[in-house]
Amino acid sequence: MSLGETLAIVDIGSNSVRLVVYEMLSRSPAQVFNEKEMAGLGRQVATTGRLADDAMAKALDALVRFRILCEAMHVGNIRVIATAAARDAANGPDFIVRAEKAIGQPIELISGDREAYLSALGVISGFEAPHGVVGDLGGGSLELASVDGDRVGEGVSMPIGGLALIDRSKGSLKQAEKIVRDSLDHLPQVAAMRGRDFYAVGGTWRALATLHQRQSGYPLSVMHGYTVPANDVAEFAKLVERADSAVLESIEAVSSARRPLLAYGALVLDLLIKRGRPRAVVVSASGVREGLLHEQLPDEERRVDPLLQGAQDYNQLRARDPRHAADLIGWVERLVTSSGLYEDAATRRLQDVACLLSDIGWRAHPDYRGEQSLNVIAHAAFSGVDHPGRAFLALTVFHRYAGAKGDTPMAAGLRRLLTPRLLEKSQLLASAFRVAYLLSAGMPDILPRISLTCVDRRLVLRFPEDLKALSSDRVSGRLKQLARLLGREPEIRGG
Known part of the structure; x- marks a missing residue:
């Protein structure tokens, strides 16, 4: 096709x-x-x-x-x-x-083996180089398959989905536990979970994750990429197994058709964690359907970074001029390189994505551009990014509009997901964006002619002769804020 x-x-x-x-x-x-x-x-x-x-x-x-x-x-x-x-x-x-x-x-x-393969391929399509075991719990069956980067291991399918367990156990959780224990015995896919991530696919497990997010006060409602230490998940699963679903907090967040399956889904997850001892449980919104799509892609398209592709699509649809993002990526890279700040590949990737998303809120009212961008990016249907990375991107673009002192309850919550180093990087990028957009108005071909680099203990903004008039008190003020974050003295040069 x-x-x-x-x-x-x-x-x-x-x-x-x-x-x-x-x-x-x-x-x-x-x-x-x-x-x-x-x-x-x-x-x-x-x-x-x-x-x-x-x-x-x-x-x-x-x-x-x-x-x-x-x-x-x-x-x-x-x-x-x-x-x-x-x-x-x-x-x-x-x-x-x-x-x-x-x-x-x-x-x-499709056969059980093919269903396991497609679920694993769906996880590969939705995460950056996943390593661990994929488990897809449906109404009739559970599929397990290991993943290692872009490779899928041998899969297995067992008839222990939620509806099948209710049916086979005649509604007895105790009997269902015996059925699941027997099914999981001596499976290499379960043994392969040890110390690695377990990628949970399927509506029942997503519903459990929704409850966990609500009851823990998690600052994001996005399911894809939601990661919880395995021990915490096991404790929560036991709570759900024992509780009447009608008395669980936030149960209204789960559809009525899913509620009877919660205890059985929790039981399967609990036993998988006990047997497999994974490092963490990672919720995946990508499964069989996404695996079908990924299977149809040419090899060169499979190798495309899904996060960069998604950000490029947003940039193309929403930026004033999509060409400006390429200028901004190079401009920011030169600044960061000259500053001598340590930059690993993962952070550099987020930096480029932040540049691509930096102008998506311009159509909103000026008073709400930051807040709208924060909400859009935090909840966008991006794949290939974890929740800290998503929070980093949302906060960077939020502060590009709202300034360093801007704040909302959602922004405060997202900051909890970032390490001090990532938070500092986000603030620095936002401050650089504020200088860049004041100089370029989001239009291409201007930033490449204006250099912003660290020279010794100074942050130097240099204009060519014909663009000197772009310097202003507001530019000077924003440059001072950026220089303070970099621990340098600002300087503006012309000609």
Whole structure:
């Protein structure tokens, strides 16, 4: 298919049937539309061996609706997959025939091994060089596969998804625990978790993470990349296992269809942590669907940095002149290099991304540009960035507009996620941006002609003769603020 063509993925899972429409196939695909129906196809498969009539009817109605929506959106390419419930049920083949008629497309019934592979590939697409084990918990099954950079290890699939556990255990958590323990015995994928990250994929685990964020007062509501030490997750999972979901704080943040699955999802996660002993649990919003997209990309496109690609897309859509960002990247790099400040590759990457995002708020009212940029960047659908990195980017652009003394409750919360070194770097970059935009008005071809470098103990701003008039009291004031952060004396030179 063409990289520029609108595409959709319809995922017929054991718990939900979901439609996601993407603007195009790319390294950082933007979602145009996302809708689901909690059909519960896998509700009785483990004990009856069949898909329930009412669940099938719900799923088929959803597929007809999704077909109409795709036609209305002129979707150029539709991929439809079905997972555990449809592959395990005796009447699964009959359902697939009816489902293909409802959606108007062929359906790929994927195996457990392929589901594990695609989930792992989805994590690779959503994180920068992930290392650990991916676990995808659905309604019917749990898939595990190791990841190492861009490589996927052997996967395994087990029938211990939330709906399957409720069905097989007859609603007994004690019996469900025995089923899970037996299923996890002697698995190399569980042993591979030790000391590494465990990437948690699936709606039930995202719902648990939502509860954890709310109850811990976490300053971000973004799920993707939410990272918690494994011991903390295990303690929280035990709390959820024991508690009545109706009395858990912030339970309204979880859909009513997910609530009965919380205790079973917590049980599986708890036992995985006990057996595997990972370093941390990392929540991934990328899974099978994103893996399908990543699989279709050419090799050179797979190697593109998804965070840089996403920031370039924002710059192209929202900056006054997207060409200015390239000037700013070079201008800031020369300043930082001349300052002698230590710069690792990860921080340099964030620096470049901050430059790309630095002008996305200009259309807002001047009094709210900082606050709007903070909110947009903190919650943008970026991949390839952890939460401290996301906070760094949001705060840098916020202070570029609001100044060093600007503050909001959200900004104060995000600062908790940064190390002192990253916070200092964010403040320095924001201060440099404030000088740059006063000189260039966000237009290209000006900054390359004006140098800002550290020379001995001075911070020197040098203008060519024809641009000397750009110097002003406001420029001088902002230069002093930047010089103070760098521990230098400001100096302006012309000619």
